[in-house]
Amino acid sequence: MPSAPAVRELAARYLLRAEEAPEADAIVYARSPFEGRSLSWADVAERSERLMRDYRATGMAAGSRCALTLADHLDMIPALLALWRLDATAVLIDPAWGDRLRTNVVEHSGADFALDMTGPAEAVRLRGSGRFAAPLPEGTAMLGYTSGSTGDPKGIPFTHSKLALTMHYSAAACTYRHGARPRRIGCNARLSGSGVLNLNYTWAPFGDAATVVLPELTLSTARSYWRAVEEFGVEQAYLFPAQVEMVNQVALPRSPGGTAPLCLTGSAPVSARLQARFEERFGLPLVNCFGISEAMCTIFFGHLDASGSATTDIGVPWLLQARLVDEDGAVVSGAGEGELQLSGPTLLDHYYNNEAATAAAYDGRWFRTGDIVRRNADGVYRIAGRRKHVVMKGGFSIYLNEVEEAALAVPGVLEAAAVPLLTHDLEDLGLLVRLHADSAATTTDVHAALRASLGVQRAPSRVVRVTEPLPRTGPEKLDRRACEQRWTTETTVGVR
Template identity: 45%
Template sequence: MTLLEVYLERAVRTPGAPALVHARAPHQVTFTWAQLVDRAREISLALPPRARVAVTMRDHPDLVPSVLAVWSQGGVVVPVDSEWGSQVREVVLTRSGATHLLDSGGVSPNALANPDAPALPADTAMISYTSGSTSSPKGVVLTHGQLLHAYETAGVKMREHLGHQPMVFGASMRMSGLGVLGMTYLWPAVMGMSVVVLPELGLTSARDHWRLLREHGVQLTYLVPPLVELLNRMGQDPGGEVVTCLSGGAPLSAAGQSLFQDRFDAVLLNVYGMTEVAFAAFFGDLEDGRGTHSIGVPVTVSARLRDAQGAVVEGEGEGEIELSGPSQSCGYYDNDEDTAALLREGWVRSGDLGRRDAEGRYWITGRRKDVVLKGGFTIYLHEIEEAAGQIPGVVESVAVRLDLPTGEDVGLIVFAPTVPAAEAIQKELSATLGRQRAPRRVVLTAEPLARLGQEKLDRRAAMVRWQEMISN
């Protein structure tokens, strides 16, 4: 079965039921399952068969029909973030071997002058590029079978968490790529949920966000940690039925998670996954009806830990998380070197450090690449960012690794419009974290921090910004 067939089956079984309610300006439109499929057929008339089509990810009612249109012609979708720079965009279009570019605003596809490209597995649904911040993005090859397995097993776990079948999913993220597309559109369709596209959650919409969730009867929604923190500061919940919120894409602050569940009629689950295994692989843990900081047990794949000495950890322990299972991707497109580096004994190396308890539950403890060794201390960049987030007036922050002649250290860029001086933040962090763990220097910026898809901090851009700020 393909993802397209999921939509076709819904259109036959419940043709008049709402599939997509687009309530985000400037579009106000509702598609039933039958109308969604009909619109996909209309778009497909302009597409050649079995083409590799780059689809621009836009917040437009035609986004899902455009993706379905490519699949209906036996084609492969290459998601393109509308906010990528021209250089990255051209690299992705060329390396993916895309033959056409389709704007998901309903514009006719443009033919691309790409030569014949290496073949793909027959069941390929997507080539999803994982990083728009580098000159060498990697394309993850995913089949319909891999995506379907991930979405179906995740749906089983979510029903187990909730104790019932949720019916309405609220989408409030900017559309950037497969991560948001899968979580907020494709997965809900596999689960049989209708999707309500709400105004993009940000500074201007945060105050009304809960009201809109309630008005549309949303039962399940997806956030990233920066949006969790934004709602903690600005959200106003009129109260009502409990909304289950999933948080992923970056480390979730334990304090922020607890405050979120205290303030709102909501459960906040700490989920974890990566594109290389198609989707979220862990869906959090519940205790007394509240989400815990654990990411829970593996759901869509198997997981294991490998310690610093290279041995697989048995039972309780810590190490790098490795993943394997039916939703595991086919590797990186036309990139044997990076595919070989991704795998170890057939398992996907996540690059994330974790801890497992006796019950098999996991916690994320850090990022292998985001670790600084300072004066005998192992410091994770996200722990400094979490501590900064607790300081009144700090909106967001990003820690950067400093390679100095005396060894490794940490710098911190802070967006805090109401804090008068960086010295105040430096002093607070020294008191909270201790002198050894606190950043060497704090600098303030008047602009929000650069982010990638799913609102992940762009650490490469942060390093460039750091160099610019300290040189002035």
């Protein structure tokens, strides 16, 4: 008779919390449709036990891969814990993805089961899937994707051991930054992928904290944001720069003497203007963090000046080593600028089933982030820009080639070039398209097709038609800088 799978690190932490503090809050829901409900740590463990039996009855077992469509559901964390207790891997699916992206990820991951938390939440076996799947690292808890394009899918294996170690250090860093252990973490965002999941849910048990699922931060909810923080005793919150902008614009002031949570930001560049306005209005530092999925989560936990105000610097690395490498490949000593490279125990070993991407990402033991970073004489780091062709939009990494490939799949599109945009200090992207001469398609048709295939979040904000061939540096390679210049020309014609 086969032995039961070992309880791996992430599952063990949840079960330990259920043993140590069974009646303490684990997840508190202030978001519809579960507003007013809560789960204790014992509830999470017990519900996961029931779900584990259900999933086992479908044939799921150790080594299974389950395409898990995420949602802010009462059984979301119990379901994830059930998969981990079975020693199965959750393939993370954003419900906002279009059909094309979802299909690519499911097929590439080798998922043999599917579980949709936006629906009945019943595990189903996927016929014909998983038979030719490449091996995953031992103890892979989750498989997340930074790109779902058919040309270069980047699947990141989040192993139990690496993610648990990261969460321990993250909890310690925030205790240090806050001056005390944050007891409640407020989740402001829609559950969409590994970023929101790890920053809010996975983090909590390692800090002996509860997750409070606040109303999703939008212009309509931002006005009462601080009231919700106060009501639910939130002591730590992660705000994407777009959310900071909304809070700055419409939120009512904090109550004098009310809860003063540790406010973190990141996942996209935050401007000094946004940061200063936040502190001016609400009297709280907005700590500028930096992390990458390839290192499991956050690496740098910001920097405060002598007065205690947060700066746009990202600080110094926790747990991992960092170095800068200049354009000639030389390591930068002391103060200077170069590509940020990282090394340490929580970096992924390899992208899943993508040897080319793995080889391109590593320089020996050092992972190339593609981010250009400055380091001052005190060893404090600051993000200067990005080398990779990627846009961070609303907390999501959107690769330009991903959008271009989707556009080229639209009937009538001959050429396509995605262009990074910066609007009101927030990143977005546009798309230049050249259509076949005999095509009846319009830019409206292309835009609608991209919103359907990629999802609204990953689709470009605007599609512009050009009639001349797109600029290239070679037979196949787009001249990115010239494409950006073309965008400027095309979108300012007639503007005075």
